[in-house]
Amino acid sequence: MRVEPLTDTSFAAFGALIRHPGGSERHYLPAVLATPLPDARPALWIHPVKPAQWPLRIDKLERHPHGAQSFMPLGSGHALVVVCGKDAEGMPDPKALRAFLCPPATGFTYHPGVWHHGLTSIDAAIDFVVVMAAHGVTGETDWFSLPTAITIEHRDLP
Numbered sequence: 330m331r332v333e334p335l336t337d338t339s340f341a342a343f344g345a346l347i348r349h350p351g352g353s354e355r356h357y358l359p360a361v362l363a364t365p366l367p368d369a370r371p372a373l374w375i376h377p378v379k380p381a382q383w384p385l386r387i388d389k390l391e392r393h394p395h396g397a398q399s400f401m402p403l404g405s406g407h408a409l410v411v412v413c414g415k416d417a418e419g420m421p422d423p424k425a426l427r428a429f430l431c432p433p434a435t436g437f438t439y440h441p442g443v444w445h446h447g448l449t450s451i452d453a454a455i456d457f458v459v460v461m462a463a464h465g466v467t468g469e470t471d472w473f474s475l476p477t478a479i480t481i482e483h484r485d486l487p
């Protein structure tokens with residue numbers, strides 16, 4: 330499947346990009362802690378992201394219905410962000426799978442409930458700071474196995 334450049338517009342249905350627009354003003358990121366739960370609190374951890382083994386096999390998706398989840402790289406390198414649109418029942422629609430190439434020094438936020446594949450990198454292992462609106466009870470993550478795995482080849486990159 331084709332891998333698209335990650336831009337504010339192309340990713341808008343799934344989340345938002347994290348990068349400073351320039352200047353010295355604070356640039357708040359309201360999407361980062363979006364949650365439908367009044368008692369959610371921010372959780373933060375470091376997520377080591379492994380480089381993709383090509384072809385990359387996409388067979389399992391996850392979502393976090395109760396809070397947004399954001400990733401900000403601690404190093405440089407390109408990450409591969411794979412998300413999936415939903416069917417009428419809110420489950421992943423394999424025809425709506427999208428893959429994006431995240432440029433270096435750019436983070437991103439998944440909106441609450443967005444189906445996504447575990448983050449992989451293109452170049453080398455990258456540590457990401459993860460911030461998630463969490464409430465610490467069960468149901469933080471839903472999993473879905475795709476009926477047919479989808480593969481991404483290195484040649485599919487933009």
Ligand SMILES: NC(=O)N[C@@H](O)C(=O)O
Binds near residue numbers: 391398445
């Ligand atoms: N996306 C990813 O790599 N993992 C996260 O969704 C997570 O919950 O750790």
